[in-house]
Amino acid sequence: MPGDKLPSEALLSKELHVSRTVVREAFRSLAAMRIIELAVGRRATVAQIDHGAMSLMIEHGVHTDQINIQQIYDVRRTIETRIVTLAAIRRSDAEAAEILALAARMQASIADPAALLEHDLAFHTALARASRNPVYSLLIGAFQGITRQTWPIGWKSRPTQAARDLMVTTHVDISRAVAASDPQQAMVLMSLHFDESVRALLTAGLS
Amino acid sequence: MPGDKLPSEALLSKELHVSRTVVREAFRSLAAMRIIELAVGRRATVAQIDHGAMSLMIEHGVHTDQINIQQIYDVRRTIETRIVTLAAIRRSDAEAAEILALAARMQASIADPAALLEHDLAFHTALARASRNPVYSLLIGAFQGITRQTWPIGWKSRPTQAARDLMVTTHVDISRAVAASDPQQAMVLMSLHFDESVRALLTAGLS
DNA sequence: CCCCCAAACCTGTCGGACAGGTTTTGCCTG
DNA sequence: CAGGCAAAACCTGTCCGACAGGTTTGGGGG
Known part of the structure; x- marks a missing residue:
């Protein structure tokens, strides 16, 4: 043990x-x-399971052109729509509060990309934890390293205030759906978020 | 590189x-x-990306009771429904032939659990490859080690010939849907397969 | 120009050594 | 007898030198 x-x-x-x-x-x-x-x-x-090593493996795959960002996002989209569904069903009240708070923090730091990125990562990590399946936490953690490196690209490709607001508002909406225990709504919103994110990355010309 | x-x-x-x-x-x-x-x-x-290390990490998590088999299956179900959708869209003719052949081999070795297990693993690996996303291949590979260890439990909990036939037939049906480029049908069948697998594991009393 | 062989290079393993850091032991005091 | 403290034992991290094979390289001969 x-x-x-x-x-x-x-x-x-x-x-x-x-x-x-x-x-x-x-x-x-x-x-x-x-x-x-x-x-x-x-x-x-x-040791306890930890995503550190897995994160390095993913980064190695990306840096050696064996994996591209689109592919990472397809996987993230797949598991995060499931995560948010489970989270809406299983989240404790404390977790709901944490997720709402993290979305609020994102909204508060919309002018500070570095802080926004960290709150974004923390938001998705909290959702994974609320799904009560450590494998999802592990995978979300594994993608965190590479996300931290590519997130600014997606952010820059949302040049208008409207696009940036939409991104943050979607997170707030997701957090509300999870807090309201509405898995269907949460799932749909997460799908929309990833649709929009992938579009942003494509706009930025990412292979 | x-x-x-x-x-x-x-x-x-x-x-x-x-x-x-x-x-x-x-x-x-x-x-x-x-x-x-x-x-x-x-x-x-x-090196090229390889699932060996990730497989060991997952096994460690399971053996130390940090992850249970249900959770593994939920993740597999989530990604495999996506994989089969992508495979039905992107598979080459050669890949379609390989997937059909592997399903046929499963049917041929229904009386030989050890061989059936290996063909089952090969089937899902081939599907992941056909999805054209190496991350899915990586993850399916990562779960292979632990699947090899728990698969017999699921098989034993399908004691009737009908239940065993259904399991193998579902694989054949999936392979046909992929070969027919019918992502929707392939996805539904894969969902059914996992519904049935999880039920079998629950019957076997797996936490 | 090609082939072969020897030299140079490289990794895997071994043994011994020592600087710190941690745990255990055993004694002494209250 | 209980508790605390200091020394001893234990343990890991790093270093050095050595040598057995395996691989690569380069030169010489055909």
Whole structure:
């Protein structure tokens, strides 16, 4: 279970009849995938699932032209429409409040792209959490790294105030639908949001 | 780009003023995430995206009770309904033939669970490939490891010949809808397949 | 011009060493 | 007996040197 300790490097190397070097490299490999956690002086422990490694893998795919942004958005659209449906059904009252608050913060920081981006990411992360399926949280997290890099492109391709308002208002509407426990409405709004986002990215000329 | 060579360990350790040990462990970490590829005598190379690492992460999540099978199936259902829609639209004739053939093989090996499982996995992998979105292939691959472990449970909970026939027939029907370029029909059938699969797993008492 | 072989290069593994950091132990005090 | 404290034991991170194979390269001979 997460938190459980693994045998020390010295012990493992003796039991398996290999050098500590080999054990260390094996531990490193597991740590890279966030299956275990390493710390100085302390024994290795079983780790909680984390999107860090997955995020790097996705970024690698994009940076080496094996994946393009359109494809990422198609996947995000697919899972986020499901996430918002589940969130509208399963969200606790605290989660509803958090999601409403994050949408409000987006609206408040519409003039500050950097802050807006972070609130946007936090909004979608909160929705994923409210879906009560950790796999969705994991996947949303995995796409966060690359989203952070490409989001400004989409924002710049919404040059008019109206387009920018629409983007933020849609998030507010989604949050209200989730708070109102209206999965159908929430899903439709999320679809619209992604339709619009993909259009914006296409306008920006992203392959 | 994939295939490009990285500097040798010795060179990097000299340039970065660290020991070769440190460079090696860094390389190991990247290799664990399949970002680079290591081989004896050869220099490290940039790797192609691969689901191996992601598969291990998912399995870790399941084995440590951080993710359950229902949640995996909800995600698979969500992305596979999208995959089959895209596949029906984008599949090449060769891909259509392959998908039809794999469904036929499933039907032929209905009495051999081990073979049936492998053909089932190959079927869904082929569909993902036909969707022309490598991220879907990546995710389907990531779930393959855990599916291989839980598939027999679902199969055993379909004790009647009729239930087993239905499962295989649905795959055949899906392959025909994809071959006929009927995304709507393919999507509905895939939904039915997952409805039925989740029901089977619930019957088996999977949390 | 092509082929083959030796040299140079490179990775995988080993052993030993030591600087810090953490956990355990055992003693001492109240 | 309980609690706290300091030393000892333990552990990881990093370094160095060495060597067994595997791979690449370059030169010489045909």
